[in-house]
Amino acid sequence: MAEGNVKRIELMLSEVTKLEELIDRSSLSEVCRSFFDLFGLSIRVYAKSGALLTDVHEERSVCRYLNQTPRGRAACVHTVAEIQKINPSDKTLVHRCFTGAIYHVVPIWYSDRQLGRIILGPFLPAEISEMPESLLELIPEDAREQVGNALAEMPRVREATLVRIAAHFRNILDLILFAGHRSQLMSDMHLASVRESYKELAERNASLQEAYDRLKELDQLKSDFLATVSHELRTPLTSIIGYSEMLVSGIGGDLNEQQRGFASTIHSKGELLLALITNLLDLNKLEHEKISLNLRTVDPQAIVAEIVETILPDAAKKGIRVEPDCPDGLHYLNADPVRLKQILINLAGNAVKFTPDNGVVRISASSVTLSPNESSFDGIGVAVMAATERAIEFAIRDTGIGIARDDLENIFDAFFQVDSGSTREYSGIGLGLSIAKKLAEAHGGAIRVESEPNVGSTFYLLLPERPPQTV
Template sequence: MTRHLQQDSLYNYQIIEFSIAKEALNWCLEKTPEIILLDFASVNENASIFLEKLRSRLSNSQFTVILLIKPGDEDLAVRAMKSGAQDYLIKNQITPEILQRVIRHGMEKMYLMQQLAQTKAALQQSEHRYATLAEVVPVAIFRLDADGNCIYVNDRWSQITGEPIQAALGRGCLDTIHPEDSDRLFHQWTEVLTQEKMYCYEGKFLRKDGTTIWFYMQILPETDQNVTTIGYVGTLTDISEQQAALDDGLRPTIGDLIEAEAKLRKISERLTLAISSGRFGIWEFDCVQEKVIWDERMYELYGVHPEDFPGNFDAWLSFVHPDDQDYLLVTIQQVLHQNQEYDAEFQIIQPSGEIRVIKAYGVLNCDEQGKPILMVGINIDITERKQAEQELIHNRDLREVIFNESADALFLVDPVTLLTLDCNRRTVELFEATNKGELLGIEGRTLQRRPFTSNEIDTIVTQMQTKGFWSQEIEYVTLKGKLFWGNIAAKPITIAGRTLNLVRVTDINERKQAEEKLLRTNEQLAKANAELARATRLKDEFLANMSHELRTPLNAILGMSEGFIEGVFGAINQKQAKAIATIKRSGKHLLELINDILDLSKIESGKLELQISDVSVRSICDGSLTFIQQMALKKNICLSTHIGSNLDTIQVDDRRLRQVLINLLSNAVKFTPEGGNVKLTVWLEEVGTNETLGAEKLISQSSIPSPHICFRVTDTGIGIASEDISKLFQPFTQLDSSLNRNYTGTGLGLALVKRITTLHGGTILVNSEVGQGSCFTVRIPYLSGDNSLKKLQDPERVDLPATLIPKTLTIPVILLAEDNQANIDTISSYLESRGYEMVLAENGQQALDFAREKCPDLIIMDIQMPGMNGLEAIRQIRNEQKFIDIPIIALTALAMPSDRTTCLAAGANEYLTKPIKLKQLVLTIQQLLKNHQELHTSKYRKSD
């Protein structure tokens, strides 16, 4: 799974793995993860209990838990999800696509939870702000419950009445009412309880010091969603000075006080709205699996228990009223196919039979190909609001209630002149007018940043006549020059027998700003992805170019060395042979470094795929030991091996596992002094055993339990300090400068070991002490071969001798197309010494011309040449009928994964990378010529 996640193109993950659940739990106390992949098998206790521990210890953090279960444990997973897990994966069904999608979904849900937490925090801050305001306003504020008991007063109450706050709670707030006013106040309070409207009262307080205070009081009922009175909020203003002025014949009006009270009431209403607006449910719809996920509030809205809701699309649709199902299906299809925002209003039928009205909003997320993958949104129960609207429409004056009290800006417009005849209070606020008169008698389009043209108005009128309404999002300018976005909707209505246009403008500025921010974020993400793709492409181009530039001269170096050793250029003495062997050995070392760099790049970019096959354990071990045997003999190091008797064949990538063992064995010999010991031990680790752990350092691991085959390399070398073990597997890294001077190498070997082991789903363990030697253990999931190998191949293939062409046979003509003179000399000299006739071309065009002129038996084509390159030359040669089956060998210094496919697709029969082994080249030539001869013989017999 680690490999699957590392291939994710959207996220870069930092993956921390634990095999023991308790260790993971302790780690979470120090660092909070964003995603937790929890294997059921790693939890010794009940998974639900473990999740409760996890939630309690990380109660202040947001994270997502995804369960890993084996087939048949789905019921356990569902119960665990009720304890806090978000999703589960079945182990034998995990693919890179499924794993990446579930992880991304978990990340998105976690981010949504974080945003909700931030919203709640902002709401708490707002509530605190309004509470602070209540303490600093110059009037007394009080709240009563539904029975008239005082539950809150601010400090100003104590200042006015001279009583402490605690004395006012309960019924104590009435104790200071002057005896002359008490009967009248109680009588009027009874009317307040029955009429449920604002109550205003002017009276006197009798303070304990005997002084009288005149006050002006206003009380407003507070209601819940069901329009049921839940309490009262009121203000009390000291008007003693005004009363004294009245006594002197100078009493002013109390309009200013009323206006102040109106402002305070408005603040209270906003606070109530902010609190009540949080009553919504959050849902998610997985468009791929058609899974529906609800939060707790959603279950409350639909009147259903979590265990009674299957969590799929059809189950949700069954709640929708039959009258609204078709409309909703059409709406959702439009959202999925046109990537629109989801905005719907519909009825549901709860299990109890009660019908509720739901307002739904949602947004759609798509993958890189535009395919819908996830919808996220909210449901709001607007039943009471809809009922109230219907009641108001039928029982109250439309203009006074719907028009004037609307939360949106409303205009009444003459459909002929387009002049504004009336507007509500929200219009005055939204467009920053001093009063309503500034907006009357004007055309509404003058408030638009780009006013509608006459043609556009004609289109709007036509749509209103045909559809009954019209709506659009446009940008407005207030009377003070402020820009904001509004959603405008218009429809014709009839008032007192006269047809007018009712125009609604909703402030959507915050939503538009959020959309613009999201758009900028997406643009930045796209730019970052493009830069990443560009960097990856440049890296690949650099590696391809580096490979070509280094392999081209190496081809001549190794080829000439091989030719000298085989006596192609004449006899050489022992001293010369030793020098030539040194050149060849150094060249091969440089080639190995190039191959290591390319292998590491392929693994890190996810382009290296394992070639899994049945491999003999004994063969792969013996072959690896043979490779380093000569190096060990030079240092008088004793090599030994022990392979478990129960091991025969395993399923691995033969070449890559050899690469791992050879690297580990080579390092063991390199860092072991003369006369030391190096041992290779192989055994099978069954499930439940823990042989390999001990005090060793775990470098990487898989959390899924399974049998493992273990390869352990131990030595009596210089050892490694414990603090340096973590540095071992970093590319191009050696432990200190002294090692760089005393031991050769680039630091790539162990990096490749770790990555190849990880690709196999395995782990690497290290145990070492300075001066006591080192122990490296590779653990790979054990997959026994289906069939024992009938014949074990030797680890080092012994090439058959490249034979000479008998003089009695026709000498084959080979066309060599190559632009590097050193390579021309090397290859042509060697092939001529083997009896072939050579035709030489320096570019693709010459190769094409010489092929037509000489009709060679075989063509060796270099790919990168000036002018016409080798690929184009191969294509043109294949286009001619007489060359349709001529053998062609593509010869190139390019060694990237796709180069072989490209060459073969162009028409080449074989593909060899520089530097080539000349023996291998001759064997390839012989095989191709043999196949070509057999093909023509077969055609000849058929024609007879």
């Protein structure tokens, strides 16, 4: 627990009020038993409530004899009642029995509180030699000798010795009480600190939950905002693209060269903006797993041909050669063709974009068999693919600028671009790869990359022939 919190602990230390809660009864009984064995002294310990905590005694022959006669029994009962009534407050009280025997009633004090009393006795003061009148008058003449002998069996102790024995007993009792008190305090403190830790944990938990709820709310807001704004932007953008296209194609009347140039720029920038908005929407949907795949049977060879065709115009502008490399007879895939093309166009588009003039971009597809439990890739862009089956691996290889080792682990993050400076050379906003990766994963597949700066990069897309589950 942090130090600052220590003072906040509310230690509810229990008050020392009850002997029965403080004392360890078995230790107490043991001590009393050993006193009895040593001195023949009966000991009874009472709590303040009147509860008898220990009772070590032996019925004395004289008591047994007296209990057989009605007067003797009455006298005994009276004595017991008298002793029970004795409640010493600060010092030992002495009760003299009609037999001449003596009881000491010692108060038990602990931590400024009286917690109970000890009754020591009966015993005969060593000083007494004759039977007292009060006893003689209760027994017939012929029983005197028998009673006298019985009385002689009672332990004889000098009063002063008894006071010392009592003090000794009190000391031992003090130790037992102290040990009990200490363990009570320890357990109270332990309880208090556990209670405090629990309280702290509960508080932290609550604030984490609150932060989490708030984040979730914000995330939902962001997502709703993106969806609405994108939708609202797309509608007017469609008109901008459509009308500028009409202008370029001369449907609205003849334009001069410069006007056509302006309209054409409006058209191409409009298309770019539309692609950007579509990407943002896609990412949003993918992050919230709201994209559903339209699975169809797809011929990898046909897909490769389509991709080549799509990127050919841009490649041609830079004198880049595009080489398809796809053997006949590849197994068909079960995939969403629109999404699959989106992935490959992203990868192939990057290859053309990041390859200097007159380079080469090669797009290939091949059949791969994964052994059970084989993780498909290790390294960048890792995903563990469901084991056992055949897969198709597409590879897009370029002879471009390559990617430095340190950047490899980031390129699949949304909005990450190696060159993100304001004077950057390449267009784009850094969403293509993160979308491609998420779409590949939605198919149960994965993307990885190998690259060497100034030599080129190869992006691999591995797709199982059948997605393990439909997202």
